[in-house]
Amino acid sequence: MEKENNPLLQDLIKNLGHCAVIDGGFATQLESHGASINDPLWSAVCLIKEPHLIKKVHLEYLEAGANILVTSSYQATIPGFLSKGLTIEEAELLLIRSVKLAVEARDSFWDLAKRNHGHKHSKALVAASIGSYGAYLADGSEYGGCYGPDVSLDKLKDFHRRRLQVLVEACPDMLAFETIPNKLEAQACIELLEEENVQIPSWLCFTTVDGENAPSGESFADCLEVINKSNRVNAVGINCAPPHFIDNLICKFKQLTKKTIIVYPNSGEVWDGRAKKWLPSKYFDDHDFGSHATRWRDLGAKIIGGCCRTTPLTIQIISDALGEKS
Ligand SMILES: C[S+](C)CC[C@H](N)C(=O)O
Ligand SMILES: N[C@@H](CCS)C(=O)O
Ligand SMILES: [Zn+2]
Secondary structure, rough: OOHHOHHHHHHHHHHHHOEEEEEOOOHHHHHHHOOOOOOHHEEEEEEOOOHHHHHHHHHHHHHHOOOEEEEOOOOOOOOHHHOOOHHHHHHHHHHHHHHHHHHEEEEHHHHHHHOOOOOOOOOOEEEEEEEHHHHHHHOOOHOOOOOOOOOHHHHHHHHHHHHHHHHOOOOOOEEEEEEEOHHHHHHHHHHHHHHHOOOOOEEEEOOOOOOOOOOOOOOOHHHHHHHOOOOOOOOEEEEEEEEEEEHHHHHHHHOOOEEEEEEEEEOOOOEEOOEEEEOOOOOOOOOOHHHHHHHHHOOOOEOOOOOOOOOOOHHHHHHHHHHHOO
């Protein structure tokens, strides 16, 4: 059976009558509530210290109109938690917690919405974030894409395997492979989905720094050839790249794949992995995201949202522009 047409994701898009809206910068919104994430675990440090903030941010994105929540597990890894002195059991419980927090936020928001006659919401889906190996390295490597000769396909599969198993066991609606910077890691993710016989839908997003290729310099034609061979990936696209690259990339991806296209760019600011801060950009204006989003929809993207440095306001503007909320 073709899992590309996995009903969950397709039904959401169909029921909405247009695109599905993903949430926005998760870490960004945590920071706006005072969370300190200058840490090798980045936003995932809040799973240990401030889980209530995680739930708060999920609720804020739901209120803004997100149809899909991405969990707080982007930089949450078992080796990352071990290096904080936690046990494997504690690390796995934190991964489970990342899914639970999003599911609890989604369920409580939905229970309230249902009581409100004439509401325009649909029940949101929860996508468990699987950040790239480069994210785990905590030095901005997800925008570099060159992991070096010691990082083989098997090493990447070993890195991803247990976290993926634990996240799937926690019952999210889907998996979100985020900020993948090269073809080898895409291959590793796809082989794992097969080997682990994952039955829930997934998307896989690359980032880009030149607007044409993956950060490794490999062409998207090469990268998508790998993805197209798998019927376990339902949507493919770009996340955490500047908005001004997106039009061209949607057109390119349309020619390279029949899969659902997903885009959730960042604000255009650039991550300085050494200084651990965002460098300013001239491209960012929240209000531009409304016209961007309708253009991206018209070009063929079916799942649209924001990544780093976008906020609930960005998502509200996208959601309003795409017509989900009155
Ligand atoms: C999406 S990036 C801004 C996440 C942080 C990065 N992996 C780092 O730790 O430097
Ligand atoms: N979804 C991630 C960022 C990916 S670049 C987060 O905001 O935690
Ligand atoms: Zn991002």
